[in-house]
Each structure stands twice: as structure tokens, then as C-alpha cells.
Amino acid sequence: MTAVVSLLGLLFKRQNDRRLEVETGQADARLAQERDDEHRRLSIEHEDQERRLRLDAAMRAGAMFTASPDRTADRAAVASGLLALTKLDNADLAVVLLLDLWGEDRNALDETAVLVIDAALRSADPKAQLVAAEVLCRNAERLGASQSLHWPYTIDGCWNPAFLPKTKLLLVEALLNMAVRGEEQTQNALRSVAVRLYGMWEDPDPRFKGCLGTLIEAIVPRLRELGYTDFMQGRRKIHLSDFEAAANTATANPDGFLDQLVQARVRSLRDWANGCEKVDLGHGALATSVSNPMRAVTLS
Secondary structure: OHHHHHHHHHHHHHHHHHHHHHHHHHHHHHHHHHHHHHHHHHHHHHHHHHHHHHHHHHHHHHHOOOOOOOOOOOHHHHHHHHHHHHHOOOHHHHHHHHHHHOOOOOOOOHHHHHHHHHHHHHOOOHHHHHHHHHHHHHHHHHOOOOOHHHOOHHHOOOOOOOOOHHHHHHHHHHHHHHHHOOOOOEHHHHHHHHHHHHHHHOOOOHHHHHHHHHHHHHHHHHHHHHOOOEEEEOOEEEEHHHHHHHHOOOOOOOOHHHHHHHHHHHHHHHHHHHOOOEOOOOOOHHHHHEEOHHHHHHHO
16 A cells, blocks of 8 residues: 555656746746747837938938028038948949939039949849939040949959849949040040959859950950050959950840940940040059959958
8 A cells, every 4th residue: 555655646746847947848838938029029119210310311302302492401411421421331222312312413423433333233133223324424534444433342353243233234234434535535435444344244144244255355455555465353463465365255246236236336446545645644543453342451
């Protein structure tokens, strides 16, 4: 009888321990779920608050563009507002505003505009990238081909092959317009345009590569005439033989209409390159021997 009682007591104790263990586990699970729910709620509230703050800051930045009676706005305010929007992850809005703020008799400085375009091209939004390329193409002739601050840093030696096809072509067109339609026709500008075309040529798309090869083919004879053999792109050295290899990939575009446009650009680019006689020895000329000198400093 004593043994039976002891056994029953042991069984009851074990059953009670298991029940307590289950209840404790359930309680712990409830507490963990409550903590997760609370954390999720706080996270959502934080994100909502951050979005409200960003929206409020964006509206304040937009208020800087308030025009005066003569339809002009202070350039410092425009620059501050546009750059503030890019820092608030609103590069898409900034580049859209830039459409009306950049150009002749407008209020956005060229350097500020390029910084905004650079931020939009860095974003993950293909639409913002496309608008940025369009804005750059429209105003490229205002820029200097050998000026580092006149070309988006993000595509200067680090081309993004993920761009939409139209974005890529607009950026190529912008580079050509900056050279052919711009006022700078120097050997400095020719070197800068050459290395930028080569960076674009490294895109893996065979049709796009063939188009860039055609453009590079137009300037290779001039590079030979000038006796250049080495070109710096950051810490990377590009040789004349690299340009010649790129030129060998030149192919006619299967789209006859697009091929006509490319050939027209080729003729203009060749004429421009052949006229690049002067060497600009002015302020900052030494840095034009390196495309994207900022990158060179960063990697040193």
C-alpha cells in the first residue's frame, strides 16, 4: 500500500510538473507574441512618424521655391531645397522640380543640378533615373566636358548596366551634346569624353556595346594623331589599344531608324574631335588628366 501510494504520488507530481511546464511555455509564448506585437506596433508608428517628418521636411524644402512677383527664386534657397530633397530620399521629386528650375534664365546652378541628377541616378527608382537622364540630356550643352562637377559622379567610371535602355541612350546623348553642342573644344574635353564613352561601352548589352563601339571608332583616329597612349580613369589606366579594341566592336544597329541617328551623331562627334586642338592650361587643368579624380582620391 505504501509503495502504491508513493507511486501514485509520483505520477501525480509528474503530471502536475508537465501541466505547469505546458502552462509556463504557453505563458512565455504569449509574452513573446505580445512583445513582438508591441515591437511591430512601435516599428509601424516609427515608420509613420518618419514618413510624416520626411513629408513635412519635403514640404518645407518645396516652400523654398516660392517665386517672387518677377517669377524668380533665390538661388541659394533653390539649391538648399533641391539638395535637401535628395537627402530625404525624395530624389524623384527633386529631379522633377529640376525640370522647371534648370536652363536659361532659371534658378538652379549647373553644379547643383548635376548633384540632383546624380542622386536620382543612384536611386533604385527606374522612373527617377529616366527623368534624370532626360533632364541632363536637355541641358547638357550648358556643361563643360572636362569639368568633374558637370557630370554625374555615379556614372563617371562606374556605369550601371541595370539602367533602362532609354535611360542609357539619353545619357549617351547627353554626353554627345555636352561635347558637340557645348563651347568646350579642347584636348582636355576630348580625353574626358573618350574615357566616359569607354566606360559606357563596357555595358554587357551587345547591341548597346555595338552602338558605343561605333561612337568610339569615330574618335580613335584623332586620339592616334594626338599621340595619346594612356588615359586614366580613377586608379585604372586605359590604353589606346583598349579604345581600338572597343572600336572593333562597332556594328550597325538592326533598327534602320536608330542606325541613321547614330551615324549622324558619329559625323558630328568626328568633326568635333578633329577640331580639338587647344590644350586648356587654366585652373584645374592638371586634374583633367584623370577622369573622375574624386574616385582616384577615394581609392588611394
